[in-house]
Amino acid sequence: MSAFLGRERELTHLHERYRSESAEFIVLYGRRRIGKSELIDQFLHTTAGIHLIAREESKNLQLRKFSRDLGAYFQDPFLQKNGFSDWDSFFEYLIQHAGSRIVIAIDEFPYLIKEDPSLPSMLQEYWDTRLKNTRIFLILSGSSISMMESATMEYGSPLFGRRTGQILLQPLRFVHVLDYLGEMKKAVEFYAVFGGTPAYLMAADPDRDIQENIEEKVMREDSFLFRDVEFVLRTELVEPRYYFSILFSLAQGNHSIGLVCNDTGLSKSIVNKYLSILIDLKLVYRRIPVTEGYKSRKGLYFLSDNLFDFWFSFVNPHLDALERGNARLIADHYVRPHFARYVGKHFEDMVMDLFDHFNRRALLPFVFTRIGSWWHRGEEIDIVCLAEDPHHILFCECKWQDDVDAAEIFSELQRKASLVSWHNDRRSEHFCVVARSFSRRGDCACFDLEDLAALVRRAAQG
Incomplete structure (x- = not known):
C-alpha cells in the first residue's frame, strides 16, 4: 500500500505554490507515522530539490550530515570534504543555489532547534534580509506538533509571520481507505483497527482477514504495532503514566471528565490539564452535541487514533500474556x-x-453545513445533519449488525428527534438508518453496506 494514499489535495497545494515566482516558506507538521516524509518525497519526484532529514545528534554532526547530503546533490566534492562550520555557512550556501527554483525540505526541524535554540532567530534574519528575495521553496517539517507550532507560528517566535503557508497533515479519511481496499465490510473492519495512519495501514495485510491481521500484526510481541503506541507516547510525553491511565479510561468508555476522574482516581484539575495536552498532540479530540456551541459544557472526549483505541482496549490489558506469546489465546x-x-x-x-x-x-x-452527534440526559442520536435557510435536519442511527429491523429503529428515532431543540417550529425533518443488512426496511431511508457502496460509486462519477 502506498503511504501517499489520499494526499492529492496537499500535493496540489504544494505544486500550486511551486509554480509561483516568489520564495515560499511552508510549515508541514503532523503526528508521527502520518506520512509527512512520504508527501515530501512524492513532491520531489516532479520538482527540483532535496530532502534533508535531521537527527537527534550534536550540532556538528547535524551540519556534517547536511554537508554530505547537499554536496552529493549539487555534486560539490569540496563541500562534502570540508562541510559547514556553522549554520551561517549553511544558509549562505542555500542562498548561492536559490537563484533558480529549488526545494529545500528540512525534516524533523525540532531536532535542530533542540540542539541549537538560536536557529529560528538565525533563519528569521536570513529570511528577512536575503532568502525571501530568492526563488527558494523552503519546507520545515516536524512530528512534534507543539514545538512546530511554537517555533514557527506563535506570536513570540522569531519566525512568526514569515511562513507563506502551512499544512497540518491529518490522518487518512475512511473514504480513502475504502478506495484502497475496495470492499465496504473489509474497509470498515480494517479502519476500526488501524485507523487512518498510513504507517499502521501499511503494516496490515489486505489479503488476509481482519482477525488474522489483529493476531499477527498487532498482538504478536515481535510485531511493529505491538509496541508502537507505547513508543509514540513515551517519545511525545515527559511523564507518561498519567496519560496512559487517562487514555486507557477513555478506551473503556469513560468519555466525560467526571467519569475519567472516578475511574483513574486523578483530580479534575490534573485530568483537565492532561486532556488539554493530549488534544494538542492530536491523540484525543473533544466532541460536543451538533446543536451546541464550542463552549458547551457537554463536551465528551475520545481517542483520535483507532489503533490507539484498539491497543488500549485489547492489548494493554493483556500485555503480560501477550509477551509470553499468547496472541491466539487473547484474540480468541x-x-x-x-x-x-x-x-x-x-x-x-x-x-x-x-x-x-x-x-x-x-x-x-x-x-x-454541520454534521455530528447529539446527546442529552441519557438520550443520544448517532448522526445529525443540519442545514440553514431553509432549515433541514437529518436524524440517523448506525447499527453494525445484520438483519436490522429498520421500522423499529425508525420509530425510536422519531421519538428522540422530538427531544432535539433546533428550530423545532420551522424545520423539515429527514430520517435514515444505516446497518450491515436489514430484515425489514421502514418508512425512512435505509442504507446497508451495498447501498453505501453504490453511493460511493455515484459520488466518484460526479
Whole structure:
C-alpha cells in the first residue's frame, strides 16, 4: 500500500505554490507515522530539490550530515570534504543555489532547534534580509506538533509571520481507505483497527482477514504495532503514566471528565490539564452535541487514533500474556467475542465521513453545513445533519449488525428527534438508518453496506 494514499489535495497545494515566482516558506507538521516524509518525497519526484532529514545528534554532526547530503546533490566534492562550520555557512550556501527554483525540505526541524535554540532567530534574519528575495521553496517539517507550532507560528517566535503557508497533515479519511481496499465490510473492519495512519495501514495485510491481521500484526510481541503506541507516547510525553491511565479510561468508555476522574482516581484539575495536552498532540479530540456551541459544557472526549483505541482496549490489558506469546489465546477469548461491538462504536464516524463525501456531491436529501452527534440526559442520536435557510435536519442511527429491523429503529428515532431543540417550529425533518443488512426496511431511508457502496460509486462519477 502506498503511504501517499489520499494526499492529492496537499500535493496540489504544494505544486500550486511551486509554480509561483516568489520564495515560499511552508510549515508541514503532523503526528508521527502520518506520512509527512512520504508527501515530501512524492513532491520531489516532479520538482527540483532535496530532502534533508535531521537527527537527534550534536550540532556538528547535524551540519556534517547536511554537508554530505547537499554536496552529493549539487555534486560539490569540496563541500562534502570540508562541510559547514556553522549554520551561517549553511544558509549562505542555500542562498548561492536559490537563484533558480529549488526545494529545500528540512525534516524533523525540532531536532535542530533542540540542539541549537538560536536557529529560528538565525533563519528569521536570513529570511528577512536575503532568502525571501530568492526563488527558494523552503519546507520545515516536524512530528512534534507543539514545538512546530511554537517555533514557527506563535506570536513570540522569531519566525512568526514569515511562513507563506502551512499544512497540518491529518490522518487518512475512511473514504480513502475504502478506495484502497475496495470492499465496504473489509474497509470498515480494517479502519476500526488501524485507523487512518498510513504507517499502521501499511503494516496490515489486505489479503488476509481482519482477525488474522489483529493476531499477527498487532498482538504478536515481535510485531511493529505491538509496541508502537507505547513508543509514540513515551517519545511525545515527559511523564507518561498519567496519560496512559487517562487514555486507557477513555478506551473503556469513560468519555466525560467526571467519569475519567472516578475511574483513574486523578483530580479534575490534573485530568483537565492532561486532556488539554493530549488534544494538542492530536491523540484525543473533544466532541460536543451538533446543536451546541464550542463552549458547551457537554463536551465528551475520545481517542483520535483507532489503533490507539484498539491497543488500549485489547492489548494493554493483556500485555503480560501477550509477551509470553499468547496472541491466539487473547484474540480468541477477548477480541473475537467483543469485536463487533468495538467496530460498532467507530462505525458511526465512518458513516459521517461517507455522508460528508456524499454531501459534496449533493447525494443526500439536502446539502448540510454541520454534521455530528447529539446527546442529552441519557438520550443520544448517532448522526445529525443540519442545514440553514431553509432549515433541514437529518436524524440517523448506525447499527453494525445484520438483519436490522429498520421500522423499529425508525420509530425510536422519531421519538428522540422530538427531544432535539433546533428550530423545532420551522424545520423539515429527514430520517435514515444505516446497518450491515436489514430484515425489514421502514418508512425512512435505509442504507446497508451495498447501498453505501453504490453511493460511493455515484459520488466518484460526479
